[in-house]
Amino acid sequence: MKKMGCPYGTHRVIEPKGVLPQPAQKIDNSMEIYDNEILLDVQTLNVDSASFTQIKEQAGGDLDKIKEIMTGIVSERGKHHNPVTGSGGMLIGTVAKIGEGLKGKTDLKVGDKLATLVSLSLTPLVIEEINEIRKDIDQVDIKGQAILFESGIYAVLPDDIAENLALSVLDVAGAPAQTAKLVKPGDTVVVIGGYGKSGMLCLYEAKKRAGVTGKVICVGRRKEGIDGIRDLDLADEYVVANSTNAVELMEAVKEATNGEMADVVINCVNIPNTEMGSILAAKDTGLIYFFSMATSFTKAALGAEGIGRDTTMLIGNGYTKGHAEISLQIMRESEALRKKFEELYA
């Protein structure tokens, strides 16, 4: 074994020097662990939705091309860090080895099955073989190994929720957990991309927190998408609108709120150019939570400034305290949502 590494994994950064593993161009993915690292046998990669959409497009939907692109990214960068979208995803694996330096510091033991809750964009990874690609749910079964740093967060998979279901939920755990913290009773909340994976979880938490005095509005681009979740009773209003058309979205939300607009806008839609629509959907003093990895910082900042809006805009942090517990709990509370998730994502 090697000596202790940095808790954040900087000892594995190859270039550029001085940065952390996530922004790094290339990291060391040799699978001999440092004393404060954990070696995982990887079973499934859950690729970030923006990333996998881009890869599928680049591959024209061809499975072999998808494999080629994915292994190419990993051999180039030492991690599954999509160079176009900048995003990663997460994985399910089994603990294969625990560094000596972590003894007494971790509850994990060899053989535990866990989901990493840190991004693939910073996780040293080796793909030996790609076994199966589940294109519709962004999941890829592989034979391979990965490293979890000392600061790396994870969730041991619960007994009462199936693995793939848990992985699907944990992948977007930050969004519903943040929604739970941001939404207050009585708030009018707009969830853009409401029938997507993170969108449905956010709707659930928004409705729970806004309560009977609040109003939760589900926005989606396709009528069929909206119709597909109506029976889940996640929202008070459903709006079909194209969020990249800022004016169309604004008008739709104006109508749904009698001109009041939203106190909180949660953006969960993984396509570019929805910043301005989000801003126009919110009250002047509203709050916007951008969870989508397709969000452009400058488009949001300059968009709000450009129309003189005093909106508070938050960068969607994939982590917040208790996010795994909060999001998995939804699967226990809502029978209907659990069924929908099993049907769509597991």
Next chain:
Amino acid sequence: MKKMGCPYGTHRVIEPKGVLPQPAQKIDNSMEIYDNEILLDVQTLNVDSASFTQIKEQAGGDLDKIKEIMTGIVSERGKHHNPVTGSGGMLIGTVAKIGEGLKGKTDLKVGDKLATLVSLSLTPLVIEEINEIRKDIDQVDIKGQAILFESGIYAVLPDDIAENLALSVLDVAGAPAQTAKLVKPGDTVVVIGGYGKSGMLCLYEAKKRAGVTGKVICVGRRKEGIDGIRDLDLADEYVVANSTNAVELMEAVKEATNGEMADVVINCVNIPNTEMGSILAAKDTGLIYFFSMATSFTKAALGAEGIGRDTTMLIGNGYTKGHAEISLQIMRESEALRKKFEELYA
């Protein structure tokens, strides 16, 4: 005259359709105004610092090349919207014509000299001639015209503050005004890029709001930069550190705060890859305000997630209520800062 346009200027968007002028690739910069627009004779462009730095680099510092790049951007896009950085800047001009539809709605009259407080990245602009480039202060004198939309915010230039000085301050008005709103008494505040233009204004507001029980730390890359502002008494501590080296910055802030780290981090440094340093400089429950247009959304979002930090990260909105008044007031309150600004930026 033409008919009424959209208050946000969508009537001038050429492509893509359905977006607002800021994210648009190309807008209509014909100078015949709609009934709710204002025509300005432009005197000076104050190019966004990230944008001008990029243009200067691309031009290798050559003045004619800078002119060529700037006129190229405007003839390509109908606005001074830097395609590399995505950012704009602002302008000083004189009201040349006011649309019929704005009568009774605006206090402006023909001949008023104002600074636009909306970004150049959404402002229809024609450059007839570039007269002078003040490379060190990102200002460019031109002969040209521009359009202010109905929703466009502006500040009539005050009598007691020189024009170029006011423009320099107004250009970054959002940062100190947001700082004033975010910092509470007793807070430990780190301002990254503290000796830059927005940095100094943020330090001033941070010290004013954090008060005697707080601690304000100025971080900058060059020792000479730090030394150049020590006599202004804007901070309690001064730290020389390279913010793109996340670990170096973390260690420096750790030392300056006795390991406590910052409640609020204000990032004003216009270079890429400072997201992770900002995150590591903040407490786990801290707040980071990214004012720099060089900020990457994904690097910030995944960076915090990657190390399991529950940090609140705000997208720096260039506008907040009263931002022009708050920032210009600093020039009246601080004789020392006013002198420094006159020396450097006016």
